[in-house]
Amino acid sequence: MDSDVSRKPTTRRRFMTASALTAAATLLPACGPGLSGSGKGDDKNADEVRLGVILPLTGSTAQNGNNSRKGIELAAELINKAGGIKSMDGAKIKLDVADATSDPAKAASAATQFLSKGTPPVAIVGAYASGLTVTVGQVTERKKVPLLTTAFSDELTTKGYKYLFQLPAKASAVGNAQMQYALEIAKASGTDLKNAAIVYANNAYGESQAKGLQSQAKASGINVALFESYDPTISDAGPVAHKIMAANPDVIFSVAYVTDGVLLMRALKSAGNKAPIVGGVGGYITPDFKKSLGDQVEGVLSIDTSDPDQYGDIAKAYEAKYGEQMPQEAHDNAAAVYCFAEALEQNPTTDPKKLAEALHSGTFEAGAAGSMPGGKVKFDETGANTFAKPLMVQWQQGRLVGVWPADLTSNKPIWNAQ
Amino acid sequence: MGLLQSLANGLLIGSVYALIAVGLTLVFGVMDIVNFAHAEFLMLGMFGGFVASHHFGIDPLVAAPLVGAVVFGLGALLERVLIEPIIKAPPLAQVMATVGLGLMLADGAAALMGSDFRSVKTSYQTTTIDALGLRLSATYLYAAVYALVVAVLLALFLNKTEFGKAMRATAQNRGAAVLMGINPKRMYMLAFGLGVGLAALAGSAIVPYALVYPFVGQQYVLIMFTVVVLGGLGSVLGAIFAGLAVGVIQSLTTLVLPSELQNLVVFVVFLVVLVLAQGGVMRRVRPA
Numbered sequence: 001m002d003s004d005v006s007r008k009p010t011t012r013r014r015f016m017t018a019s020a021l022t023a024a025a026t027l028l029p030a031c032g033p034g035l036s037g038s039g040k041g042d043d044k045n046a047d048e049v050r051l052g053v054i055l056p057l058t059g060s061t062a063q064n065g066n067n068s069r070k071g072i073e074l075a076a077e078l079i080n081k082a083g084g085i086k087s088m089d090g091a092k093i094k095l096d097v098a099d100a101t102s103d104p105a106k107a108a109s110a111a112t113q114f115l116s117k118g119t120p121p122v123a124i125v126g127a128y129a130s131g132l133t134v135t136v137g138q139v140t141e142r143k144k145v146p147l148l149t150t151a152f153s154d155e156l157t158t159k160g161y162k163y164l165f166q167l168p169a170k171a172s173a174v175g176n177a178q179m180q181y182a183l184e185i186a187k188a189s190g191t192d193l194k195n196a197a198i199v200y201a202n203n204a205y206g207e208s209q210a211k212g213l214q215s216q217a218k219a220s221g222i223n224v225a226l227f228e229s230y231d232p233t234i235s236d237a238g239p240v241a242h243k244i245m246a247a248n249p250d251v252i253f254s255v256a257y258v259t260d261g262v263l264l265m266r267a268l269k270s271a272g273n274k275a276p277i278v279g280g281v282g283g284y285i286t287p288d289f290k291k292s293l294g295d296q297v298e299g300v301l302s303i304d305t306s307d308p309d310q311y312g313d314i315a316k317a318y319e320a321k322y323g324e325q326m327p328q329e330a331h332d333n334a335a336a337v338y339c340f341a342e343a344l345e346q347n348p349t350t351d352p353k354k355l356a357e358a359l360h361s362g363t364f365e366a367g368a369a370g371s372m373p374g375g376k377v378k379f380d381e382t383g384a385n386t387f388a389k390p391l392m393v394q395w396q397q398g399r400l401v402g403v404w405p406a407d408l409t410s411n412k413p414i415w416n417a418q
Numbered sequence: 419m420g421l422l423q424s425l426a427n428g429l430l431i432g433s434v435y436a437l438i439a440v441g442l443t444l445v446f447g448v449m450d451i452v453n454f455a456h457a458e459f460l461m462l463g464m465f466g467g468f469v470a471s472h473h474f475g476i477d478p479l480v481a482a483p484l485v486g487a488v489v490f491g492l493g494a495l496l497e498r499v500l501i502e503p504i505i506k507a508p509p510l511a512q513v514m515a516t517v518g519l520g521l522m523l524a525d526g527a528a529a530l531m532g533s534d535f536r537s538v539k540t541s542y543q544t545t546t547i548d549a550l551g552l553r554l555s556a557t558y559l560y561a562a563v564y565a566l567v568v569a570v571l572l573a574l575f576l577n578k579t580e581f582g583k584a585m586r587a588t589a590q591n592r593g594a595a596v597l598m599g600i601n602p603k604r605m606y607m608l609a610f611g612l613g614v615g616l617a618a619l620a621g622s623a624i625v626p627y628a629l630v631y632p633f634v635g636q637q638y639v640l641i642m643f644t645v646v647v648l649g650g651l652g653s654v655l656g657a658i659f660a661g662l663a664v665g666v667i668q669s670l671t672t673l674v675l676p677s678e679l680q681n682l683v684v685f686v687v688f689l690v691v692l693v694l695a696q697g698g699v700m701r702r703v704r705p706a
Contacts, residue, residue, distance in 0.1 A: 058533045060631075101533075202678065230677055233535075235628045235637045238558060239668070239677045242427050245553075246420070246673065259535040259629055267627065269544035270555035292537060296544060 048094040049085060049350060051076070051340060052114045052121035052145075054136055059102025060233050061129045063258045063288045064329050068128050068150070069097060071330025074318055075337035075368060085341060087348040093341065100127045100136065108135035115143040122344075122352050123148060125336045128329060129257075130156070130171070130205035137164050145352040146359055148336035150329060152281075152305065153204040157384040163356050165339070165379050167332055167372060168305030169388040171205060174281060175212020177390035178253060178303035181404045182278045183220055185301070185392065186251070189415035195225040197249035199240055199256075199264070200280070201232035206255045209280050213253050225249045232260045241267035255280035262292040269296060276416045281305060285393060285400055287324040297395040299414060304328055304393040306335075307402035309410050310371045325399055335368035339377055342366045373408060424669045426552045430562040432665020434624055437565035438638060439645035439657040440572060441616035447652030448589040448609035451501060451512050455520035457635030457642060458527075459614035462489055463621025464630035465527060471538040471625070478538055479560055482622035490615030497610035502603060520635070527632035535631045543626055557627035564623045568616065569658050576654065585609055589652075641681070644688050 053072055056065035076093040084090040098114055100107035107127050114121060123146040127136045130153030140147040141161050149156065152168045168174070179196070186193050198213050200206035206229065217224050226247035230240050241264060244252060252275050254264060261283030268277065279302035283289055290297045308315070311331050318326035339359065345366075347358035360383075365376040374387030392404035394413055402409030442456045466485030467478030474481075500519060504511050545556035576582035588595040588605040595602055621630075628634075645664050649656030664684050671683040 060535055062534050228676055233637075235630070235634050236431075236624075238427065238431065238555065238627065239672050239680055242424065242669070243672050243677050246424070259537070262537060263627075263629060266543050266557075267555065270546055270557055270627075272546040272548075272553040292539065294539070 047089070048092045049088065049344060050094050050096060050119065050121040051337065052124035052126075053095050053097040054100045054107060054110050054114065054124055054126035054132075055097070055128050056102045056107070056132060057097075057099040060259055061102045061132075061257050063286060064282070065100070065102075065128050067286060067288075067327045068126075068329045068333040070322060071318070071326070071332075071334040071368075072125055072337050074314065074321065074330070075334035078314065078317060078367065079337070079341050085344045085348070087345050091344075093337070096121060100132050102129065102132070104131050104135040107132035108139050111136045111139035115139065115145060120145060120352070122146075122350055122355055123340050125149070125333060125340070127151065128333075129203070130208070131203045134204055137161060140164070143352075144356070146340075146356045148340060148359075150305070150332040150336060151205070152209075154208045155204065157382045161383055163352075164383045165336075165359055165385075166383055167336055167339070167377060167385050167388065169373075169390045170384065171208035172212035172215070173388075174303055174305065174390045175209040175214075175255075176216040177212075177392070178209070178278060178280050179213045179216035179220065179222070181303065181390075181392040182251060182253070182301065183222065185404055185413045186415050188413070191250075191415055193222060193250045195223050195247070195249045196251050196253060197226040197228070197244045197247050197275075198224055198253045199226070199228045199230065199244060200254070201256055201260060201282075202229035203232060205282065206232070209255045213255075213280075230260070232257055234260060234263065237263035237267040238271075240264060241271045241273070244268065245271050245273060249275050251275055252277045253280065254278070254284070256283045258283035258286050258288045258292075261289060265293055265296060265300075276301065278302065281328065286327045286329070290395065290398065298398070299395060299416075301392055301394045301403070301413070302400075303390050304400075304402070305388065305390060306331055306372050307391055307409055308393060308400045309402045311368070312371050314368050314371070331368055331371065335372050335377065338367040338369040339364040342369065421670075421673070423552055424673050425666060426554060427558070428666035428669030429662055430554065430558040430665070431669065432662035433562035433565040433569075434620055434661075435641060435645050435665050436658040436661025437569050437620040437623075438617055439642050439649065439661050440569050440654055441613035441620075442642055443646045443649060443652055443654060443657040444572070444616070445610055445613035446646065447654070448585055449501070449505065449606050451505070452516065453610075453613065454513060454516040455523060456614065456617055457639040458520040458523035459489055459493065459617040460621040460638055460642075461527060461630070461632065461635045462492075462523060463618025464625050464628065464634060465531060465621075466618060467622030467625035468536055468538055468630050470622070471540065472536075477540060478622045478625040479564065482564065482619045485622040486615045486619030489618035490611040492611075493614035494607040494611030497607045498603075501610060502606065505606065524632050524635060531632065533632055535629045537629050538625050540626045555627070561620075561623045561627070565620060566658075568619060569654075572612075572616065573654055573658075581608070641684070644684060648688055648691060 055068050080092045084092045098110040100110050125148045127133045130151040133149050133151035141163050146163050148165045150167050152171045154170045154172050157166050200210035284302035315326040342364040343358040343362050346362050363378045369377045373389040378386050380386050391408045393400050394403045401411040403411045403413035445453045463485050470476040470481035471478045504515050542556040547554045547556050584600045585605050588602050592602050645660045649660030667684050668680045671680050
C-alpha cells in the first residue's frame, strides 16, 4: 500500500512538470515579438495594434481552442486586408498567441507573462473555456487590460469586473434555453417529455449551465431523473452512460467538450440508448464532433450562442480556407476581434483603459459582431452582451443549422431524428 | 436496467483491469520490483492501437498482439539497460528508476504525439450486443473477452511450459534456479517484457472505447495497484479475480453514488481487506 500512496503525488507532480514545460515552450515564441516591439510609442498612429490571444491549444479542450484561434486569425486577416484600423492610419492588428493549456493555473501564468513583459497587448481575447477564463480574468482585471471572451460562465460578469467583456449569453440562460427549447421542440412534434437526464462536466462551464438546466426543468415541471457530473478528462464514459441508461430518461441533456462529448455519444449508443440527446454548446457543435462520430451526429440538437446560418461572409472565407463549416467558437471569437477593431475605429487608442471605456460605450456590428444574435453586440456595465440570446441548432444532412426559436432561426427542427 | 446489467458492465470493465494488473503482478512476483511505469506502458499500447487504426487502418483489436509484441521487445530492452543494474539495489533506488522511466515515457509521448486527446473510429464502436436480456457494449465485450483469454493463456504459459516453469523457479529462488541451469537475467528480461507487453496489449484493446493522451496512465494507476495488492502481490490468479471484483464494485457503486465517486467503495473495501487479511485476498503465492 505504501507504493500506492506514494504514487499519487508523483503523477501529479509529473503532470505539473510536463504542463509547465509545454507552457514554457509555447510561451517563448509569444514573448519574442513582445520584447522586440517594446520600442514602439503609445501614440494613436501606431502602425500596428497588438491583440493578445490566450487559448487552450493543448489538453482536453485543445480542439475548441484551436478552432477559436482559426477564427481569430481569420478575423484579423480580413480586417487587415480591408485596410486595418482606418482611424489609426490603417494600423494592422498583430496577434500574439499563447497556449493556456487546459489547466486554469497555467492559463493565469500565460496571461501574467503576456502582461508583464515588453509592450503589453491593448486587449486580450480568450480563453475559450470558462474555468480558464476565470483565472485569466483575474489577471487582466488586475492589470486593467480588456479581456474579450466567448466563455459564458455566469461568475465572469457577476464579480463587478470592469475589464471583462462577455459576448455570448450567460451559462444559466444557455442552460435554461437548452431545456426550454428542447421541451418546445418536442411538444411541437407531439411529444411530451417527463423524465430528463442531465450530465455535465464538473467545471465552471458545466456546473453553471447544469444549474440553468435544472432550474428550468423545475419551472417546466420536468422530473430530473439523473443529475450527474463527471471529470471532463475521463478516458472512458462507460460508467456515466450506464448510469444514464439506468435512469431511463426520455431526453438526455449533456454539457460537454469535444472529447468527453464524443465518448459519451459513443458509449450511449453502444449501451443501446434511444433517447434524444440535446447538447450544450461546447463539443456538440464543432466540426471535430462530426469528424469523430460521422453519421451518428445526424439529428443531434444543441443549444448555441450564435446561428451558423447567419455567419455570412466570414463563414465563406473560413470554409474556403479550412475546408469545414465555421464552428461557433471560431465565429464568436472572430466577433470578439471585430468588437475590438470597431471600438478602436470609434475611439483610436493604444491605451487599454481607454479601450475598455470604448468597449463599454460602443455598439458593434461590423463583420462577425454583426452575425451574433440580434445583429449587434453591446456590453453593459457588467461586461455582459445585452443582445446575447441562446438558440437551438441541429445537425441536419451533415451541417449545423439554426432551428429554434422560429424568430431567430430559419430551419425546421426535427425531434428525435437521431 | 438493474443489478444484473450493472454486474455485467462491471465484469466487462473488470476483465480489462485484470489483464492490466496481471502484467504488474507478474513483474513483481518474478523480480520483486514494483514497476511504477506500468501505467505508461498501458499508455504506449493505447497509442500503438491508435496509430495502427488511424494511420494504417488496422483495427486496434487486431493490432493488439503486434503492439504487445513491440512493447514486449522494448520492455525487455529497458529491463536489461535500466532494471538489471539495480535489481539488487535498495528499494528506493528501484522506485526512482521506474518512476523516472514512467516520466520519460509520458513526457516522451507528449513530445512526440502532442498532448491532445485522441480517439479511434471503428465500425463496432456503437454496436450493442443483446444477450441473456442484457445490453452489452461491443467495445467493452470484445476488450473483456480479449483480456480474459490472454490472462488465461498467461496462466497456462506459467504453469505448463518450460519457460513458464523456469520463470516461476527464478521467482521462488534465484540461486537455486541458476544451479538448475536457468539464466536468471534472461528470465527477468522475459518477465519484464511480458509484463509490460500485456499492459500494452490491454491498452490497444481498450482504445475503441477509451481516449488516449500521454498522461492517460494516471487514470488507471491507482486502480491497477489496488487490484494487484488486493489480489495478493505477485499472484496472477489473484490479480484476475481482484480485477473482476474491482470492476464489479465500481459498477455497483455508481448505482447508488455519483459516478465521480465510483472508486470510493473500491478503496474502502481495499482498506478493510488490508486490515483483515494482510497481504491481500489471495495468500502471497508466486505466479500461478
